[in-house]
Amino acid sequence: MNKKITKIFIPRETAAMSMGSDELAEKIALFSESKNISIEIVRNGSWGMSWLEPLIEVDTSDGRVAYGPVSIDDIESLFESNFLEGSDHALCQGKTQNIPYLKSQQRWTFRKCGLIDPTCIHSYIENDGYLGLKKSIANQKNIINQIDISGLRGRGGAGFPTGIKWKTVENAEADQKFIACNADEGDSGTFSDRILMESDPFALIEGMTIAGIAVGANRGYIYLRSEYPHAYNILLNAVETAKKHNWLGENIQDSEFDFNIDIHVGGGSYVCGEETAMLESLEGKAGTIRYKPPLPAIEGLFGKPTIVNNVVTLASVPDIMAFGGDAYAEHGVNRSKGTLAFQLSGNVKQGGLVELAFGVTLREIIDKWGGGTASGKPVYAVQVGGPLGAYFPESLLDTPLDYEAFSEKKGMVGHGGIVIFDDSVDMAAQARFAMEFCSIESCGKCTPCRIGSTRGMEVIDNITNNLDREKNLELLDDLCETMIDGSLCAMGGLTPFPVKSALKYFPEDFKINNEN
Amino acid sequence: MKKKYNEKTAIDIIDKVGARPEMLVQILHAFIKKFSYIDEQAIRLIAKKINLSRAEIHGVVSFYHDFRTEPTGEKVIKICQAEACQSMGSRELTKYAEKILDVNMHQTSKDMKLTLEPVYCLGNCALSPAIMIDEKVYGKVNEEKLNDLVENL
Ligand SMILES: Cc1cc2nc3c(=O)[nH]c(=O)nc-3n(C[C@H](O)[C@H](O)[C@H](O)COP(=O)(O)O)c2cc1C
Numbered sequence: 210m211n212k213k214i215t216k217i218f219i220p221r222e223t224a225a226m227s228m229g230s231d232e233l234a235e236k237i238a239l240f241s242e243s244k245n246i247s248i249e250i251v252r253n254g255s256w257g258m259s260w261l262e263p264l265i266e267v268d269t270s271d272g273r274v275a276y277g278p279v280s281i282d283d284i285e286s287l288f289e290s291n292f293l294e295g296s297d298h299a300l301c302q303g304k305t306q307n308i309p310y311l312k313s314q315q316r317w318t319f320r321k322c323g324l325i326d327p328t329c330i331h332s333y334i335e336n337d338g339y340l341g342l343k344k345s346i347a348n349q350k351n352i353i354n355q356i357d358i359s360g361l362r363g364r365g366g367a368g369f370p371t372g373i374k375w376k377t378v379e380n381a382e383a384d385q386k387f388i389a390c391n392a393d394e395g396d397s398g399t400f401s402d403r404i405l406m407e408s409d410p411f412a413l414i415e416g417m418t419i420a421g422i423a424v425g426a427n428r429g430y431i432y433l434r435s436e437y438p439h440a441y442n443i444l445l446n447a448v449e450t451a452k453k454h455n456w457l458g459e460n461i462q463d464s465e466f467d468f469n470i471d472i473h474v475g476g477g478s479y480v481c482g483e484e485t486a487m488l489e490s491l492e493g494k495a496g497t498i499r500y501k502p503p504l505p506a507i508e509g510l511f512g513k514p515t516i517v518n519n520v521v522t523l524a525s526v527p528d529i530m531a532f533g534g535d536a537y538a539e540h541g542v543n544r545s546k547g548t549l550a551f552q553l554s555g556n557v558k559q560g561g562l563v564e565l566a567f568g569v570t571l572r573e574i575i576d577k578w579g580g581g582t583a584s585g586k587p588v589y590a591v592q593v594g595g596p597l598g599a600y601f602p603e604s605l606l607d608t609p610l611d612y613e614a615f616s617e618k619k620g621m622v623g624h625g626g627i628v629i630f631d632d633s634v635d636m637a638a639q640a641r642f643a644m645e646f647c648s649i650e651s652c653g654k655c656t657p658c659r660i661g662s663t664r665g666m667e668v669i670d671n672i673t674n675n676l677d678r679e680k681n682l683e684l685l686d687d688l689c690e691t692m693i694d695g696s697l698c699a700m701g702g703l704t705p706f707p708v709k710s711a712l713k714y715f716p717e718d719f720k721i722n723n724e725n
Numbered sequence: 726m727k728k729k730y731n732e733k734t735a736i737d738i739i740d741k742v743g744a745r746p747e748m749l750v751q752i753l754h755a756f757i758k759k760f761s762y763i764d765e766q767a768i769r770l771i772a773k774k775i776n777l778s779r780a781e782i783h784g785v786v787s788f789y790h791d792f793r794t795e796p797t798g799e800k801v802i803k804i805c806q807a808e809a810c811q812s813m814g815s816r817e818l819t820k821y822a823e824k825i826l827d828v829n830m831h832q833t834s835k836d837m838k839l840t841l842e843p844v845y846c847l848g849n850c851a852l853s854p855a856i857m858i859d860e861k862v863y864g865k866v867n868e869e870k871l872n873d874l875v876e877n878l
């Protein structure tokens with residue numbers, strides 16, 4: 210008997226697993242065994258098309274063919290319809306590379322996500338992994354130059370130019386420097402760091418190593434939120450594997466450079482995503498915000514010069530070094546160069562990760578990729594940039610996604626999360642939640658944030674309960690201004706933005722509550 | 726399985742993670758993983774081992790949401806309360822869960838079988854509402870799916 214072994218890709222990534230991909234892999238293995246069919250199951254990461262998860266792929270002579278969302282009940286019919294040859298089936302999405310959702314993206318940082326097995330360093334290297342690090346070792350002096358040319362800005366939220374930050378650390382004199390990767394990804398509606406770490410962990414490790422070589426740091430930390438246990442396992446395995454293959458450790462690839470990475474897990478605190486709170490937490494302390502200056506680039510972890518960068522920022526670096534800063538800067542508009550991994554979530558038909566050059570409008574992304582709301586109703590409100598981002602009404606959907614265009618409208622691109630709501634949302638409840646979240650997560654250092662947020666909840670309750678409505682509306686406005694002006698960090702300083710935008714664009718939702 | 730606090734295991738944990746002040750958050754995590762909570766005796770022990778005052782350890786324990794000071798039930802169910810999940814009905818789902826499980830948020834059932842907690846984003850926002858049972862995440866959880874999950878606990 211002539212048995213061909215067909216490869217089947219079944220993602221091992223939180224979104225896919227949350228829809229049963231582990232159980233699916235188990236059942237597919239059992240089924241094929243019972244039918245004497247030879248298959249090899251590869252547990253890849255995710256392409257980010259969460260709405261199709263579990264999205265499984267069959268490796269055919271003609272390329273990978275995708276089926277999704279697959280449930281255990283579909284296994285028999287898939288085998289019956291000969292899906293191992295890539296044949297048609299109700300769940301067949303055609304060739305993976307041709308799925309419009311994916312094909313129409315500009316994949317750069319996420320190009321290997323879904324493609325490769327995240328536990329396999331060889332599949333990473335086969336796909337141009339570690340090309341950037343090789344070039345960096347060969348020409349250390351050119352690294353920061355290329356980062357500058359790329360125009361890369363921090364993807365953690367603030368959009369600070371990465372090259373400038375690195376140069377500051379490079380120029381700081383010290384016996385020890387650190388690279389600290391911010392993998393706290395606390396913003397609701399965001400999951401790009403998670404998908405990257407779970408699907409292509411070596412890209413992050415390579416990016417951190419290049420950063421270390423650029424500035425003369427031989428130690429790195431990944432500060433990972435505790436809500437991501439699967440990412441932890443994948444990262445830990447990747448760090449060990451990289452060490453074994455001498456891509457981490459002493460004299461990396463026989464060069465003069467050393468670099469090691471430790472992974473620290475956070476304590477379930479949102480404010481620890483702020484860089485100075487993160488450094489405190491990395492030092493084992495409570496995550497209270499530090500005063501700036503000094504900047505972490507001058508006095509960071511344990512008082513030493515430290516690069517703090519987001520996961521996606523660092524993971525964008527290897528390909529910038531491999532293919533040149535110019536190639537990266539070709540994407541994007543104005544001062545927003547390159548790509549951003551937008552994350553569509555909430556009430557949306559096709560939620561997932563969409564990596565695109567900056568400049569696309571909110572409406573385009575929601576219609577073209579999102580396919581509209583899950584409920585089929587019109588879009589009513591959209592929150593971009595996490596819990597501290599403003600709520601936009603329908604009339605602002607034509608705003609292009611570019612850092613400056615968004616801040617002009619008092620919005621924030623942030624980490625690229627786009628959360629969609631239909632008209633079943635109560636915007637007064639959302640405004641109240643913004644205050645509540647701030648009161649739960651405030652580090653407690655300044656009064657406007659700590660006390661103001663609790664006061665904010667009461668004032669919003671008074672407004673919706675029609676207690677001294679006019680006076681309380683005025684009070685809320687004052688309170689917001691005090692928080693904006695009197696807070697040390699963006700936790701207290703930006704919480705008023707979702708509140709004020711809800712009030713401004715959705716005043717009808719703040720009407721008196723007594724009907725319900 | 727979660728164990729009752731005992732000093733010998735606790736010492737092993739501290740030594741394994743590293744008895745240094747900068748490892749405090751990591752030590753506390755290892756305790757949570759093992760015992761589900763931070764015992765008063767644990768605070769005393771850690772203070773001694775890493776040379777910090779008990780007040781300092783208390784300060785860190787009380788700062789972080791993860792570091793509970795009461796034991797949890799056998800299973801911990803976390804329901805996401807953040808915006809993407811709100812937009813797909815997490816508020817209603819939470820009320821429903823409290824009803825069928827007969828516990829409120831932040832509480833443990835009398836039989837110590839389960840603890841219900843809020844969480845602010847699990848990174849599964851594209852498949853909201855999301856919940857987590859121990860370390861496993863579930864997406865698009867409606868009442869029916871929650872019933873199934875609870876039945877199979
Ligand atoms: C309250 C608050 C929470 C934050 N959370 C995160 C986070 O989860 N991840 C992140 O990368 N940056 C977060 N930031 C931004 C960081 O302070 C910092 O700007 C970023 O890590 C720098 O990296 P980048 O330049 O690569 O973006 C947060 C900021 C604030 C004020």
Ligand code: SF4
Nearest residue numbers: 652654655658698701
């Ligand atoms: S604004 Fe809030 S979180 Fe930021 S330093 Fe002040 S109290 Fe802490």
Ligand code: FES
Nearest residue numbers: 805810847849850
């Ligand atoms: S908002 Fe619920 S998982 Fe992110």
